[in-house]
Amino acid sequence: MSKPYTRPMPRDWWNKNSAFRLFMLRELSSVFVALFALELLCFVSQVGQGEEAMNQFIKSLGNPFLLVFHAVVLAFALLHSITWFNLTPKVMVIRRGEERLPDVLVAGSNYVACLGVSVLLWWIVKG
Amino acid sequence: MPDEKTTLEILRYHPETDEEPRFQSFEVPYRDDWVILDAINWIKENVDGTLTYRWSCRMGVCGSCGMMINGTPRLTCAVFLNEFYPEPIRIEPLAYFPIERDLVTVMDSFMEKLQSVKPWLIRNEGEEQPLEEGEYLQSPAELASYKQFSMCINCMLCYAACPVTGLESEFVGPAAIALGMRYNRDSRDQGREQRQEVIASDDAIWKCTFVGECSAVCPKNVDPAGAIQQAKVESTIDWYTSLLPWTKK
Numbered sequence: 202m203s204k205p206y207t208r209p210m211p212r213d214w215w216n217k218n219s220a221f222r223l224f225m226l227r228e229l230s231s232v233f234v235a236l237f238a239l240e241l242l243c244f245v246s247q248v249g250q251g252e253e254a255m256n257q258f259i260k261s262l263g264n265p266f267l268l269v270f271h272a273v274v275l276a277f278a279l280l281h282s283i284t285w286f287n288l289t290p291k292v293m294v295i296r297r298g299e300e301r302l303p304d305v306l307v308a309g310s311n312y313v314a315c316l317g318v319s320v321l322l323w324w325i326v327k328g
Numbered sequence: 329m330p331d332e333k334t335t336l337e338i339l340r341y342h343p344e345t346d347e348e349p350r351f352q353s354f355e356v357p358y359r360d361d362w363v364i365l366d367a368i369n370w371i372k373e374n375v376d377g378t379l380t381y382r383w384s385c386r387m388g389v390c391g392s393c394g395m396m397i398n399g400t401p402r403l404t405c406a407v408f409l410n411e412f413y414p415e416p417i418r419i420e421p422l423a424y425f426p427i428e429r430d431l432v433t434v435m436d437s438f439m440e441k442l443q444s445v446k447p448w449l450i451r452n453e454g455e456e457q458p459l460e461e462g463e464y465l466q467s468p469a470e471l472a473s474y475k476q477f478s479m480c481i482n483c484m485l486c487y488a489a490c491p492v493t494g495l496e497s498e499f500v501g502p503a504a505i506a507l508g509m510r511y512n513r514d515s516r517d518q519g520r521e522q523r524q525e526v527i528a529s530d531d532a533i534w535k536c537t538f539v540g541e542c543s544a545v546c547p548k549n550v551d552p553a554g555a556i557q558q559a560k561v562e563s564t565i566d567w568y569t570s571l572l573p574w575t576k577k
Contacts, residue, residue, distance in 0.1 A: 202343050202344050203343065203428065204343035205343075205426035205427060205428055205434045206341055206343070206346075206348060206349060206426060206427045207426045207427075208349070208423070208427070210424070210491075210494040210495055214491050214494065214495075215491070217399060218399070218400075220539070220540070220541055220544065221491065221539065221541070224537075224539045224540070228537070288538065288540070288557075291540075291543070291551065291553060291554035291557055291558075292554070292557040292558060292560075292561060293561075294554070294558060296469070296472065296473065298468075298469045298472075299468050299469050299471075299472040300472075301472075
């Protein structure tokens with residue numbers, strides 16, 4: 202007699218182990234990165250409206266709520282970047298003959314590029 | 329040591345009598361050199377001959393004895409009791425597959441998905457190398473490009489580890505896609521376009537959210553998560569290439 206039983210998927214499957222929880226945090230991080238991108242667009246829009254609007258916007262960034270928000274965004278942005286950087290060797294397989302370029306070099310190139318862009322931006326802003 | 333015991337909590341399901349699965353505890357002798365499969369075999373021989381499960385080679389090659397060990401899909405022939413002793417060990421059939429009986433799952437869906445990616449060498453019509461020309465030659469570098477994906481033993485641990493297969497039953501899944509990639513990467517093969525109909529479809533690579541657990545549990549280090557992400561990159565390049573005016577069909 203065949204009467205296969207299909208077990209339901211538990212609603213809290215994502216809380217089953219630390220790997221799933223980290224995955225969900227990584228997915229959630231994109232929401233905060235997107236929110237910050239929106240804020241950045243608002244800033245660009247204010248810059249377009251003149252110096253007074255821009256200064257007003259910068260002044261409003263001192264709001265305690267926004268300071269906490271930015272701390273959270275920074276934490277999620279770091280999580281987002283680090284987890285994805287570390288996954289790049291799985292996606293980008295570079296071979297030289299039989300040998301595969303070591304994972305640390307593939308992932309490391311992201312960190313080097315990130316540092317390079319950050320230094321460049323800092324140099325432009327400091328300008 | 330000879331008198332030491334440990335406990336296995338095994339999920340039982342007998343469709344003739346059970347409405348739903350239930351756990352049953354068994355006390356088994358504890359031996360340092362016993363794997364979980366040894367303990368299950370001991371129960372079958374000494375306590376309950378109706379306990380139903382799959383196994384064959386006992387050496388991590390056949391891929392038959394995969395089960396959930398304390399919630400993680402693993403080959404029971406490769407997990408020692410001493411990893412958990414003296415705590416009880418919970419053993420269930422592979423997650424997300426329908427349970428046929430006790431620890432045996434229905435794997436028809438997996439077999440269908442596996443076949444859908446055409447995991448065999450395909451040559452274009454009329455381009456078969458004549459027998460008298462001998463075998464298709466392949467360099468060590470060409471072999472290395474797909475060898476990792478060819479190590480799959482179809483144990484289905486990756487399906488039981490992947491929450492997407494649990495949430496979306498039509499997902500073609502890690503092993504099948506990795507095996508499709510194994511043949512796509514093979515220099516002797518010309519079947520990529522045929523496989524892309526399945527691999528690049530909504531039910532295959534684009535359902536994967538890169539949880540990565542399929543690769544974490546793989547006993548053969550196949551890295552199906554990597555295979556899927558690489559297929560995504562290649563399919564994306566295909567799509568952009570198809571937009572170029574000089575490549576339009």
